[in-house]
Amino acid sequence: MKIFRHLTIAALAVTALAAPAAAHRQWLLPSATVLSGNSDWVTVDAAVSNDLFYFEHQPLRLDNLVVIGPDGQPVEPTNKSTGRYRSTFDVQLTQPGTYRIASVNAGLFASWKEGGQPKRWRGTPEKFAAEVPADAEGLTVSQMAGRVETFVTTKAPSSGALKATGKGLEMVPVTHPNDIVAGEAATFQLLIDGAPAKDIEVEVVPGGIRYRDKLNDMKMKTGADGRFSVTWPTPGMYWIEASTQDAKTSVPQAKQRRLTYVATLEVMSQ
């Protein structure tokens, strides 16, 4: 897995670590979520932006894409490309059912000073001791686990791709994410490391921000069972975000683990 490879800290990492007030929105935007063909393709845009769903800030890096097919097995995305404002890639839907398309980021971030110069490091808990000096001056370490995802279905919706990984903050369906329509309530459950994530604030923002003056976002909190419900006012693409932090870090130098979750869901007309 290349997930933990050493990277220059990219825009995404900075965004993921930034204080909530400064956060841009990360998202995946599929060309369709409800399909009926035998081997249809979807093309997916991936970006970090202020307004939804417009490319105006940074591309989402495609280093950590994880696409799971209806049989629960990984599917290789193709035609990956990263431009100035957005990345894009394709997924061919060769099996009927539901695909989970995600960018999954996890790791440790360290910064310190060496001879007066700032140093930055990103990597895995396993490499931390070897690569970050134990006596580093002014060392600050943080841990993050982030998932940005969307779902697409060809033919009938299925659940094989939707099983929880048990890592970080994630969403599992009560209502299938490709079976949602305007005017009907949909319910989902948030999990942290596989256990219900209670009392987490969830923000739901409809796309198309550029053509209206109000954000029209909805905010709700998960119950004790980690569940939350949304009744969609109109058809369209919606951005769902939740974040929290805890102290379940992998190394003692990191005091806090920041967990973020984003999903893009398409709400159809009845």
Next chain:
Amino acid sequence: MRVAATFLLTGLAAAPAAAADLTVSVEIPRLAVAEYHKPYVAMWIEKPDQSVAANLAVWYDFDMKDNEGTKWLRDLRTWWRKAGRELSFPVDGLTGATRAPGSHKQSFGAARLRPLTPGKYNLVVEAAREVGGREIVRVPFDWPARARTTAGARGTSELGAIALDIKP
């Protein structure tokens, strides 16, 4: 939507008639557009809670290479969600070719109507046209009919007159 219906009161204990026959007439309007494609059309019978009681027909490009015509079935959005996505295409007795503008009749016999228990239903006709719009028309009816019953409704964009003729 205006519904012209002539119903006879049916007894509460009415049994489904063995030889009943239901004929649907669908008018596809002639449209003055630069790029015209014959619409995909689906028709089914729904219960008052909008769940599906019986699938009747879907007219689409079923004879394309590699079954490519199924790609656009999802544009019949309501039908696809409620009655289409679980099926394997083409479906015997359900699949038909797209129709040109004009009025088209299709009859459904006792075998197709067997799932209908006595009660209230809607005939639902949905049309979706490539580079065009989508429209749904519903025609309420009671089942079974004690005497010959006709009912109808009219679409305003992608569908014209929809008529239902039930012979007990």
